[in-house]
Amino acid sequence: MAKKQTAGRDNLGEFAPQFAALNDDVLFGQVWAKEDELSARDRSLITCSALMAQGLFPQLKSHMVIAQQNGVTKDEMVALITHLAFYAGWPKAWSAFALAKEIYQD
Incomplete structure (x- = not known):
């Protein structure tokens, strides 16, 4: 399992919280995590x-x-x-x- 990504929240969490969450939770948390594909x-x-x-x-x-x-x-x-x-x-x-x-x- 990949390491949990926090770059979005670390860099943009306060400025653009929705984008940060999408980056960390969807792009890296869901898409990158599908290692069966x-x-x-x-x-x-x-x-x-x-x-x-x-x-x-x-x-x-x-x-x-x-x-x-x-x-x-x-x-x-x-x-x-x-x-x-x-x-x-x-x-x-x-x-x-x-x-x-x-x-x-x-």
Whole structure:
């Protein structure tokens, strides 16, 4: 079972409580928790792919950390970024590699 997510409440709880609750309870508490459909590792790969394709690098950084915690290896993240470079764009791959190097330091 995944760790209970509190980022919504921690960052936006007082400012946007409904959004914070939806983030923590629905997105992470229900959708991410359905590991009988997709593992947390697979969801991390999918999420990182979607965020890179959209160029949402602050969120991508956070989800790369989660991906690492969910068992995605450095080699797998490198392969994901390399593959997506041809579909999402070369500059996005460069930006994603900068994040991956920071997160997957040995």
